[in-house]
Amino acid sequence: MSATRSRWSWLESPVIPVLVLLVSLCLHPLVMAQGVDGFRMIDLRVYVAGPLHLGDGMLYSFLTPKEDLPFTYPPFAAMVFWPLAQLPFAAAAVIWQVLSVILVACSLYLTLRLLGKTGPGGHWAAPLVRGVVLFGTAVALWVEPVRTTFNYGQINLLLMTVLLLGAVATKDWVAGVTVGLTAGIKLIPAVTGLFYLLSRRFSAVAAAVATFVATGLLALLVVPDLTGRYFTELIFEPERTGVVAAVRNQSLRGAIDRLAGEDSTVLWAVAVVGVIVLGILAAVGSLRAGDRLAAFLAVQFIGLEISPISWNHHWVWVLPLVLWCWCGPRRAERAVQWLAGSWAVVTLAFLMPLLAAQEARTWGAGEPLALWVRLLGAVYPVLGIATLVVLLTVGRRAVAAATQVPATA
Template sequence: MLLAALTEPVAETVRFGQVNLILAGLVLVDLLVLMPRRSRAAGLLLAVAICVKLTPAIFLLVPLVSREWRTLARTAVASAVLTVVPALVMPASWLDFWTRAVWSPERVGGVEFLSNQSVKGAVWRAAGPGGFPVVTALLVVAVVLVTLLAVRRAGDRDALGTVLIVALCGLLVSPISWIHHWVWTLPLMLWLVAPGRAGRSRRQPVLVGLGVAWLVATTTRVMWLAPSGGGREYSASLAAKFLSDAYAVLGLASLVAVSAVLVAGPGRNTPAHRVLTPDAAGASSR
């Protein structure tokens, strides 16, 4: 708990009164506890997270690729209900959000600001105002494709690794990913240093190295040694620009490393309830 409090994303979440930790908890309980148990509540907590903040919608990839159609259906219905209800209570604000605000990520702050550790933010800081849209688009597509491949390959063999890689994907491809959004680095660090997972043996030094790098980056605030604010990010030196992209760079490296572990595993597992016939299932239980 002390280590968690010392990490910058968690500390910033608390300082700004954000809900990132709560949303991460909802997602983890839904995808790691309820969905594997085929609970009738599976998908409802994810729906709540999506309706509080749109970014958790990226986690729909997990039930989608896993073909958990009932979970997807419950999430869709619950999300629709929770989205429509505010329209009945405050229609003007609801209409303004869905017709204007949701399409303008810049409203929450400058894309180039150092705290924005998304791919788009990194490209803007490297290339200047507006960045290189083509480069941003290619990086986003690459991140999504790698994520889809890893999630498809992993199946339900490494549920936490699957959720973490989807979280990294969402943080990297979102136009704005402030440092306090990166609370997923905490379970990611634990996953990176944990031994004994399939496909990890040859990569263990790299994974542990990434875990240590994340620990340094999230506890020392070293990134803030780079110029920030008022557009100073644009005129920073090459070394400072690299430092200012610490989370984004480590995020991309972690995406590749986690994907390599998930893809290198023994293959997609098929849950027993989808393989056994009722007679076979009954026989196996006797």
């Protein structure tokens, strides 16, 4: 504790973290606007257009005017976005951007809660918590998944914050409701139920299932045809969200298809089983070591890996992971330090825009992707697997160390 304070004492300043955040907030839109996707908020346009087609039955048929993007979420999501759709797009965009900044800060704070640094029983002083949250928010704006979430007007930060809120909740029904609601909006957060299942919090699992079913029943009541079509047909068509082999798809499926040069369903299925087993072992080991955040992250990384589509902006879970690496219970481990450094380099290097630009050139010329593009294009899923390996290793080491102390005594 004292070592952390002496090393990072400047974070407790009432001025420095605020100034850093203000500079970052000013520079971020200026720099991002120069990019290809800079603040076009193409996904937000889909969100606000979707609710307008709930009544005419065109929810899954319409395309946004300029980008030709479809609505790919469950009908319940369109109902959630309805209030935002009543505003002029400029107003909705400003609100969404401001909300996204707040959500970054909230997610960092909730991560510190899970680490026991703040909140009930927390042992960090309030100035240090404030400084870490403010400085962390300033840096997070430049991390690739967060950057693109802002550029596209994506919903990832909202889903992550809600799930973290459930993770720090003391009541199981609250935790379960957060899983059910987020899964009702975008299916993949349902994987979070695995964390509560492994934690033997069965009432949270039951609440998650009940809430998710309730979102489906509500949608079925309001738009029965659209709901039936989504859950019987569209849910099995991941290509509706984009080209699976596109380099921005940083799922295991996307990486394997690019490396193989073709659709490799069997290889992907085998890899999925391996990742699920590895992730469960990592989560169980972390829980036995008393590291709830590590277990929670292991489950989230399972979801990122096994989903057919995990765009680079889906990987916002890198934020709590790096914070765990920096101030978590295993921060002294060399593997944890290397993991944090690797994710920092990859996500701050503007790698994805470079690969996407090269991909566009080769596809435009009718040529296959270069080997270096395919290899670098697998960096997120490879690092994701490395993350699960590290979580498993340090968790087991912590359990072994804890059992050796009583035996020696």
